[in-house]
Amino acid sequence: MKIEVNMTETKSNDSETITTTQQTSGAKNDSSKGPESIYTVPLLKLIKEAQQQHGLRHGDYQRYRTYCSSRLHRLRKVLHFPQGDRKGFKKREVTLDNLKDEKFVYLPLIQAERAWAYAMQLKQESNTEPRKKFHLVARLRKAVSHTIHLEYICQSPLCDARTKLEAQAYSAWMQGTLFFELQEWKQASEKLVLSQTIYEKLASALNEDEQILYKQRVEELNPNLRYCAYNIGDSSAQQDLLNMRSKGGKSELDALIAQTREKQAASLLEVTWRGRTVPVRLEKIRVFLLAYQGLDASLGKANDCDAKLSAYETILLDCKEAIQSLKEDLAAVAKTKVDLQSSQLGSQQYLLSYLTFLRATLTIDRNLVMVDVFQKNFAAYQSGESKKVAKPQEGVKLYEAMVQLSGELQQLQGMENDKKFQNDLELLTKVFKAFRCYYMALTCQGNRQWAEALALYQRAETYINQSEGKKLGDSEFTKYSRVGQDLAHLRSLVNSGKCAAHAQNILGVEDINAAMSGLSVRSKKVYAAPDLQIWRLAVYKLILYM
Incomplete structure (x- = not known):
């Protein structure tokens, strides 16, 4: 666009205007560029x-x-x-x-x-x-x-x-x-909304290449606007702000979420676990407990396993920081004060046991989600639907970690005499060991170790017999009832695997005997009879299922 300048008059002031216009456009010697840009x-x-x-x-x-x-x-x-x-x-x-x-x-x-x-x-x-x-x-x-x-x-x-x-x-x-x-939230919200609205309108009026920058600016303003709405008193903004974390916000968003949780945590002064109420003094623990209360809502909105794993990783990191802060506080108190011997566990030690319990159960929950992902990948790999390699060793590692966590919970300070708690943990440990033995047997089968695989299948069957039909009575562990219900399916897998391992083990022994009997000093040839082996396997299966 050009602004027209009247150049028909010959007065001195008009000449000055023309000269100024030419200088502004950067063309002092070119009178054809008189209009200003x-x-x-x-x-x-x-x-x-x-x-x-x-x-x-x-x-x-x-x-x-x-x-x-x-x-x-x-x-x-x-x-x-x-x-x-x-x-x-x-x-x-x-x-x-x-x-x-x-x-x-x-x-x-x-x-x-x-x-x-x-x-x-x-x-x-x-x-x-x-x-x-x-x-x-x-x-x-x-x-x-x-x-x-x-x-x-x-x-x-x-x-x-x-x-x-x-x-x-x-x-x-x-x-x-x-x-x-x-912290003048209303005025801040008004100005930020005005800025966001203008940038949105500009983005809609520009080409695709230029739109990206303005859309990013609009997204950058969302966290501050949510936080302003929350402080003004909009109740819906509180949950929206916390949910934005799963979208991968920036460090400012994490700071805003932390401030939001700290403000809510001011009212969280005590916690009750297994009939005992203890005070919560440290701010990090309050913030973690507040995040833990909203975990179920976050998991309910997760669309896939990756989103669930991300939520678990976040809450486990917060839990680790809370435990560390409590341990440091207990160590500082121990240096300045000698506690009297008492049969009852101290309130802060009991709180530490509770946080340790939450960390262990959250880790088990996360591992169970990882088990679901592994089982899908393993089934797809075995059926040939997927080329992504999935080995039974992965299942062994996951269940081994859960067995260790169950053992740690059984030794939790203050829970030694809680029979209901201990019985449920013992039952869970046997269930996890049954699955661990099954995947260890699959590993041995892959290495053609038939005798070891057969022994592991038998051990898995023993754990299944000890666990099947029993129910978890403690409210803390009822969420793991699904794991116990999977034992029936595991039994069928163990039975089929045991038959295959037994047959392969017998065939392997007979093949060795045949090879030994065929050896002679004069002849080094070994005559194999593949048809005879197939016939023996068929006869064995027929006898087994009669």
């Missing part, structure tokens, strides 16, 4: 490119701030727009009158970025130095003032509609960031 400044693209190239890819805000300062100095030098001279500093701001080049728009933009980068640097340092929080807010206020000035000069007729909208969106985002730090 409308500036199109893709602010978001410029910002993101600079951030990725100068430190923010690695979170180095100090490097980015240094770059902004150097860029400002170079721009002022190129535009002949210094702030003062050798005698002293004289502040000069870009106005509508001196907006002769689109690079003048860059000045308030880079000033705002420099102030924002300084604020983010202070935010990283404020974790150890709380005083820097005040300096952080001051820098954000400075950044907001620069963005408001940027929005003002972009209202010039020399800027196109896209530049005006981008300036409005950028200014609204910066103001929303300031209100967010000040």
Whole structure:
């Protein structure tokens, strides 16, 4: 687009206008370029490119701030727009009158970025130095003032509609960031929603290549908006915020989730387990217990096994941190205080037993999901439907881990005299051992170790006989009833495998005897009778099933 300039008049002031127009367009000696160009400044693209190239890819805000300062100095030098001279500093701001080049728009933009980068640097340092929080807010206020000035000069007729909208969106985002730090949730939400709306409209108006950047910006604003809605009092935003973690959010999202859980955990002051209530003093334990309460909802929304495994890995990591913090607290108390001998377990030791119980049961739950995945892959590999190799050793490892976890739970401090607890764990251990023996037998069969495979099948059958028909009575273990119900199917697999191993074992012994009897000093030939072997196997199966 071009802005037409009336060049028919010959007055001196019109000549000055034409000269100014020619200088602005960068063609002082070419009178054919008299009309001024409308500036199109893709602010978001410029910002993101600079951030990725100068430190923010690695979170180095100090490097980015240094770059902004150097860029400002170079721009002022190129535009002949210094702030003062050798005698002293004289502040000069870009106005509508001196907006002769689109690079003048860059000045308030880079000033705002420099102030924002300084604020983010202070935010990283404020974790150890709380005083820097005040300096952080001051820098954000400075950044907001620069963005408001940027929005003002972009209202010039020399800027196109896209530049005006981008300036409005950028200014609204910066103001929303300031209100967010000040915890003024309503104002922050209004500004962030305005910014998000503008970026959405811009994305819909641009081509596919340019849309990606603006859609990413829209997604980046979602966590802050959810958190604002939660603090304002929107109950639906609370669960939405926690559910966003499974979508692979960034570190800011993890921080927001942590803040949300800490706020909810303030009311979680005690926990009751197996009829005993103990206080919860440490914040990490409260946050973990809160996450554990929402685990069932997260698993219910999981679409596949991978999503379930991801949820288990996350909660297990939180559990590990909670146990570590409690152990450190108990160690610190032990150094300063000698507890009196008591027959009853201390409240914090009992809490440690509870957390250890949760860690073990969560690990078993995760392993059972992994077993489901393994069994599907193993069946597909055996039937030839899949070329992905699945070996029975994988099943052995999974069930071996569950056997060890069951043993740890049986030795859990404070649970030694709980007969119901111990009986259920003993039953679970036998079930896991039955499956472990079955997969070990399959491994031996693959190695043509028929005698060992037969012995393992018989051991698996023993465990099945000891476990089948019994029920888990403790409410803590009723969720594992499905594992006990699988014993009937396991029995059929064990019976068929045992028959095959027995037959192969007999044939192997007879083949050895035949080979030994056929040996002589004069002859080294061994005569095999494959038809006779097939006949013997058929006769054996016939006798077995009569």
